Amino acid sequence: MGQPVPIPDPPGTTGRTPLRDRLTVPVLAFGGILMAVMQTVVVPLLPSLPRLTHSSAGAVSWMVTATLLSGAVLTPVLGRAGDMYGKRRVLTGALSLMTVGSVMCALSSDIRVLITARALQGAASAVVPLSISILRDELPPERRGSAVALMSSTVGIGAALGLPLAALIVQYSNWHVMFWATATLGAIGVSAIWWAVRESPVREPGRFDVLGALGLAAGLVCLLLGVSQGGQWGWGSPRILALFLGAVVVLAVWWWQQLRTELSLVDLRLVSRPRVGLSHVAALLTGFAFYANSLVTAQLVQAPKATGYGLGLSIVETGLCLLPGGITMLLLSPVSARISAARGPRITLAIGAAIIALGYVVRIADSHDLWTIILGATVVATGTTFAYSALPTLILRAVPAGQTASANGVNVLMRTIGQAVSSAVVAAVLVHHTSLIGGRPLPTLHGYLMAFGIAAVVALIACATALTIPGDATPDKARGTDGRTRGARDEALEGA
Secondary structure, eight states, X not given: OOSOBOOOOOTTOTTOOHHHHHHHHHHHHHHHHHHHHHHHTTGGGTTTHHHHHTOOHHHHHHHHHHHHHHHHHHHHHHHHHHHHHOHHHHXXXXXXXXXXXXXXXXXXXXXXXXXXXXXHHGGGGGHHHHHHHHHHHHSOHHHHHHHHHHHHHHHHHHHHHHHHHHHHHHHHSOHHHHHHHHHHHHHHHHHHHHHHOOOOSOBOOSOOOHHHHHHHHHHHHHHHHHHHHHHHHOTTSHHHHHHHHHHHHHHHHHHHHHHTOTTOSSOHHHHTSHHHHHHHHXXXXXXXHHHHHHHHHHXXXXXXXXXXXXXXXXXXXXXXXXXXXXXXXXXXXXXXXXXXXXXXXXXXXXXXXXXHHHHHHHHHHOOSSHHHHHHHHHHHHHHHHHHHHHHHHHHHTTSOGGGHHHHHHHHHHHHHHHHHHHHHHHHHHHHHSEEEETTEEEEOHHHHHHHHHHXXXXXXXXXXXXXXXXOOOOHHHHHOOSSOOHHHHHHXXXXX
């Protein structure tokens, strides 16, 4: 019990052709890009949604918060379910929920329906860790590194593509058309994955840890709700303090429960090992540093020219400023894979974090000219490519094959928490540094530069953390497909 076992080919995977095998990587990458696009498309709508839905700005903000919360909760849960019940099955289910959410958004203008639909779309956050796990199980070692690097980069590629495309649709068509477009792409993605992707033969059977899933969900909701709403409700308000206290208590009890459960949702003994635990810490720090780039760049270039630094760009033009970074991520993902193969993924991660810090140095040196703003943002995107490509490779080399989806799910969760904290910190900094321009309080350039400086420091800490990660285990040592139980494989890994 608890050991990876081979399974027969499920319906739809027999009689495969070389074409299907060649399309496995691009089809999974399409799913990852689609997930990132889904998270981004609502951004151009946010200023207009209170009028379009006849609701308050606070209510509209929940269209972002609901996706963040559900994605954070469901990513590790669906990752564990994928390890147990089949990764392709859970992957298509997650994309199907995203597609249903898009259809609901396309059909309704009721803010309650829209928030519910966006919560459903958060399930798509599990696409990347599930896809990476499939790639580990299905691809030969010589193809695995570049495929995993590409899969990791889809987060930035999709975000860079989604913003300008969504802005164009919103500007020249009815806003519901945007969700019909994502629904159509989602249906194509589900069909393509079911047709082209083989169900992974590696599973870790057992009973699903329902109590652990509920405990993790409650703790994460308290934590992330407090982080995301602290600026609006007040960091010292009773509600925020109660949420943070609740998060500490619930997660402490959850940790205790996980250590005493034989087949737990998250194998905390594995997480506590330096090779895995430090990779998760680096993911949190990198998520923080990366996200500040998108947040601050979008606001800075759209600021009125009367501020003395703003360029007064439209949302479409803003998206185009971030597009070079997305293209860079696509082109450099193979380079990242080659560095990881030659030097190890922890060196790639350290290089990526250092490049992110360098990008913010460029931003601090000059944030007036459009070309230097684009250059700095692209340098940050370059560093993010190396870092995000290295993180899943570190996890793949350090955990048994039967736990790759759940372990990568936790790693993506740490990135999400880092992004949520980054959003809160950047908002607090910009709110604290404002001046009245045309009767409106707007952030000062000093506030933006301070945000860049904080992100650069966090990136350097991520670089130092990467260098402290112990030397990589070889894939053969970490694979864990020799029929041993989880405990036996853990003992072997500890000595690796």
